[in-house]
Amino acid sequence: MPFLHHIQYFWEQSPAAAFEELQHRREGLLPLQKGLNFGYNKAALWLRLELMPPDTLSSDWMLIIRNPSLWKIDAYLPMSEGGWQKVQTGTYLKYEQRPFWNRFWVFPLRLDPGQNQVVFLRIQAKGSALSVPLSLKSEKDFYAQxxxxxxxxxxxxxxxxxxxxxxxxxxxxxxxxxxxxxxxxxxxxxx
Missing domain, CATH: 1.10.287 (Helix Hairpins)
Known part of the structure; x- marks a missing residue:
């Protein structure tokens, strides 16, 4: 991804690990050294993505996870007026209940050009390897491709x-x- 500055991850030790606790937490988050392939693991994975789009690019983006077999994905997306929007998806939902109808997991983002923004993802795999192939595309490129x-x-x-x-x-x-x-x-x- 062109302007993905940092990816940090954290393994959820207990289901009580809440998003509110994680968004202010700095210790225990591990910097990602290689690809987003974590093998078979029943624990939930938290990803902290730090994004900084250039000033010249569009503000409408699509965050895409190209692994259609992930069981549950909770995305915490920044809202322009502050706060967070929680978007839930995964194979546990019927196709009609997905927030975005696509064969992959797609999250529309509105990123302010030139400003650092953070996105949190909580991902669980059930019966498959936990692989998170991320890509970030402008809305126009996403639809064209x-x-x-x-x-x-x-x-x-x-x-x-x-x-x-x-x-x-x-x-x-x-x-x-x-x-x-x-x-x-x-x-x-x-x-």
Missing amino acids: SLPGEVGYGIFFGMLALVILLNLFLFVQLRQRQYALYGFLCYAWAF
């Missing part, structure tokens, strides 16, 4: 739906079992 992938998925699944319907139609017309089996195989593979 997301659109071709989403259109590609739409074309792929549309063609798959046509194959399913064609095979079911052939099954009804010809009464040959392999068409129904292939149609159901494609359905199971797609959905």
